[in-house]
Amino acid sequence: MSLLKSILLRNRFTILLATLSLYMLVLVMEGALTGREARVIDFENPFFDLNIRDFEDFQDSQRNEDDKDFLTDESTIL
Amino acid sequence: MNRLASIPFVALLWREVLENRTLFIWAPVMLALVLFVFAAWLISMAPNDQVSISIQYLSEIFDGLSPLEIAPILMILAVPFMVILYVCALIYLLGALYQDRKDLSVLFWQSMPISNATTVLSKVVTVAAVAPFFSVTVLLVFYTLALLCLTLLGVAYEVQVAGLGYLFLAALTSLILVYLSAFTATLWLMPTVGWLLLFSAFARRAPFLWAAGVFILIGFLEDFLFGSQYLANWVESRANPNQYLIYNLSDVTERMFSYDMLFGVLVGSILLLGAIFMRRFID
DSSP, rough: OOHHHHHTTSSHHOOOOHHHHHHHHHHHHHHHTOOOOOOOOOOOOOSSOEEEHHHHHHHHHHHHHHHHHHHHHHHHHO | HHHTTSSSSHHHHHHHHHTTHHIIIIHHHHHHHHHHHHHHHHHHHSSSHHHHHHHHHHHHTTTTHHHHHHHHHHGGGGGGHHHHHHHHHHHHHHHHHOOOOOHHHHHHHHHSOOHHHHHHHHHHHHHIHHHHHHHHHHHHHHHHHHHHHHHHHHHHTTTHHHHHHHHHHHHHHHHHHHHHHHHHHHHTHHHHHHHHHHHHHOOSOOOHHHHHHHHHHHHHHHHHEEEEEEEEHHHHHHGGGGEEEEEEEHHHHHHHHHHHHHHHHEEEEEEEHHHHHTTOOOO
């Protein structure tokens, strides 16, 4: 225990590394256990709808369309 | 006050206020002054009948309304002060454990009978409780002066001003909500507070670049090495503006003891622990 302590508290960089490792470990473990996903930013108001997931859906649909176009072009060339 | 100042922790808080009065006291005072002058300029530019009608309208709207119901709406007026508070808190936290190493006053403070843990804790309490107190006090003076001027103008124009009393009560209630919001927001942002203090204690120069750079690097590394995005997800899950505001006094207990809040405090405590150990090393 004292050896571990002396290694971890040797200098500034070991303390930083140990702290960040523990920080990441706790975050990742909690994220994995609770299945944490990003809560989308959703502003509810009577004037407009803003939902970050909409942008992701939009991006996905654009990507699918791009892929379709690419495949059509490839088949035309062939 | 002298008896209070003899308690080491209170003395540490007092030291923080004295050393950072520009950030915590003069910044909100200057903002209030600018807003007050701007409002006075607007009123002086408007025609007299429009000013009297506006004051009467304001008085009639708020007449007889419950301050508790109006207070959340009046919190909007405090938004510029809260923005200034958070900007000042960011500057303060980045320099809190860096500045005294830079000017070597850390040697003096470490010769005093105060532990590193107490010193770091005093920085956190300063940001969470002391700095919002000054912002709210400045807001209180600002509201009082503004409503006093409106009342005097209303009397001069011979307009009914009884409703302005209800407006003042609602403004006072909103200040309690603003203070509680600032306090709980700091607890909610405890991982950020811990992160900034850790790099403030670590960096030999440019603590902001270290704090921002390592944060971005860790996010990329997690994605690159493990293909997961827990860090980004976690940050995003705590970025909803509603999580930072208290609209009702009954919300406080529920918010303070929620799972997300307590987990955030735990993660922040890990980083604060790192900052406390880091303080052993003085360049």
